[in-house]
Amino acid sequence: MQSEVLEGVSAVDRMLDRLSRPLLPGVLRIQQGIVRATHEFMFKKGLTQVMPLMLSPITDPLNHGVVDASIAYADTRWSLTKSMIFHKQLALMHPELESIYIMSPNVRLEFADRAETGRHLFEFTQIDFEFKNKDRFFVMEFMEDLVNFVFARLNAELPELLLELRGELLPLYEKWPVYRTEKLEAALGPDYEMLQSKLSDTPFWLLNHKREFYDKEDQLKPGTYFNYDLVWPLGFGEGLSGAERENEYKQILKRMTETGTNKEIFKDYLEVAKQGKLPRTAGAGFGVERMTRFICKINDIDDVTVFPRKPGHASIF
């Protein structure tokens, strides 16, 4: 883990160098512009903001293994939130809330094999949003509009900084291309997502991922799913995951069995579903640091953050 460390340079000295790197203030200003523009877009579109939670008895099981992170308090085992997916769904049970968003740090203690992907941090900020009684087409269009709104705002507010960091202003996109995982895999092989990202010069949608139980299955084509990922172009890779959600008890049970989800942990969530109280929703979440990375054309996402959070690596602060 420390093999790349230069002899004689202490962890403190390396941190001091990192904290003084010349590009940092500009990158932070771009990121701040993303956050401000997103808050404004959400407000204009009528979404209600909910504050993030770091702890919950249930959290996103994710579709890949990470180190378990939980603590004991008040006779309860609390997991660090890997996303706000269930809290979004549950908050939308309120009859007067139609759409919400949450800006939340997410902890995902990835294994060290993700250290060098350039796009993984073991904690990062996600902007999670969810709509009641909307479908995937609505959410995809919403996100396309959000990206154009944010990019236009950055072009207007920080043009010199954009020219300095990426050599040009940000593009505004027409409708994004849409691909399906099974077709892309047949054409490009198992590494299809990254290959298509490298081949593309605009963001695109990638539909139909086999993953967590809460992504809605297409009842007309079992084994396919109403989910959608935004993939940034030019090799920057996945930048948002979203889906219509399962909200019917029997279907959730079936999907939990298929995905090997621990039903005991989710017993209260299942009880809400059994009572028929889970609303029909669709939504998504995107990584703030990943959007910043794409905009600033930064190879290693760890260069977006003030303090290092590379999977499997220690940090002194």
Next chain:
Amino acid sequence: MQSEVLEGVSAVDRMLDRLSRPLLPGVLRIQQGIVRATHEFMFKKGLTQVMPLMLSPITDPLNHGVVDASIAYADTRWSLTKSMIFHKQLALMHPELESIYIMSPNVRLEFADRAETGRHLFEFTQIDFEFKNKDRFFVMEFMEDLVNFVFARLNAELPELLLELRGELLPLYEKWPVYRTEKLEAALGPDYEMLQSKLSDTPFWLLNHKREFYDKEDQLKPGTYFNYDLVWPLGFGEGLSGAERENEYKQILKRMTETGTNKEIFKDYLEVAKQGKLPRTAGAGFGVERMTRFICKINDIDDVTVFPRKPGHASIF
């Protein structure tokens, strides 16, 4: 802990009731207004936003006991961040960053004796800000301006909602009164802070608290400190803590000894101080839910949040 629970009402049913309570959407909209106006104020004043961290090898030791919350990962013990105090100070080492702010969830696993204070949650959102080469007078005036900016914005954007929730629009304040702990305690006894809060109808500053090592000591009057708390009036109590910071190695060591801080945990931080690299800063952090509570005149802060986070109490979500 469950003694107040009605017989026969399940935890799920109580949660469903909570999630549907009529006042919730309005309270969330006020809170969202606070957050949006604060982002705008920070941007106007030139502060750079930094993303929050949930995990760090060092975090605020606080001046009162809480349950320890930490996890193991990458050969390191990571504490859940109780505040971003050290990260603010360290980020300001960058020669081009003069002022920063962080909107961050903070986890403070309070003992159950704080369950009924009306103003404690075991996780909440703090807005933390810090300035390089500024003093307490600057920060106090900054916060007074911020409160007036936020209140004026809410009056303009959400007047009907304010009338519904608090019966009147928000006041705009002149300079806030300033008290010192030792004088107030002499006049009012040990519960002086809450008594003065109840006696007051405007926010006030309370100076000179004996607490964490990082609050700067007055060298001309050892045993007194250049720190300041905002106390909300009408019994709503403390709403912001701030201070000029200790940044000199010898003084930090002295203060750590006095406060019983574990120097081994802070060895890398102490090394930065020893190298003379810690900048001179002053700042503060305020609780978003506490400001929301004051504005909406809500007795129990747990009624501000979507999901319950009362000290010592379990929650199913």
